[in-house]
Amino acid sequence: MKTHPLTAREQRAWEGYRRMQGLLASHLNRHLLSETGLSDADVVILDALLAAPDHRLRSLALRCEVQWEKSRLSHHLARMQQRGLVSREECPEDSRGAVVRLTDTGRAAVTAAAGYRVAAIRSYLLDLLTPEQVDTLGDISEAVLARLAREDPHRHAIAELARPDPGVRPHPGV
Structure with a gap:
């Protein structure tokens, strides 16, 4: 790792990104x-399930897909289950695992929310950028995600297995 201090330019970029990410x-x-x-956390989970084959994922695959810690996902899923958005079932292939399934209520909720989420993303981010800046943002995101995937290849591999098709996949909710 580089140990020299950030330049003023780098510091401006980092601080701007950090503040933007939190406020956005x-x-x-x-x-x-x-x-x-x-x-937004509900939608992240519901989108992952909506895009999954049969709208269901093993808990471990879902955890890797949304990049959450086990306890955070478990607690959030419990709250979502109480609201009828998801159900949890025993995994038929492995009695130690669980499968999370999108319910009809969850599907209706995330489908109804999609337009609002897209409008907010456009309003707060995309409409403020030129097409070139949108491409640059995509390039930056891919570069950082690729680096992070190399740091934790096991988690990345499981997340890839959870996806129905490798590569870019459409997110119905966004």
Whole structure:
């Protein structure tokens, strides 16, 4: 790892990114929650299940797909299950594992929320950028994600297995 201090240019980029990421996530979450009753965290999980074969994933694959710690996912799924958005079932292939399934209620909720989420993403981010900046943002994201995947190849491999098709997949909710 490089140990020299950040230049003023690098510091500006880092601080801008850090502040933008936090405020953008907060704004998107508040907007989505007020319009749909779903948090952004709910939508992340529901989108992953909506895109999965048969709208179900093993808990481990879901955890890797959303990049959450085991306890965070477990607690959040319990709350979502109480609201009827998901169900948890025993894994037929492995009695130690669990399968998370999208319910009809969850599918209806994430489908209804999709338009609100897209409108907020456009309003708070995409509409402010030129097409070239959108491409650059995509390139930056891919470069960072590729580096992080190399740091934790096991987690990345499991997440890839959870996807129905390798490569880019459409997210019905966004």
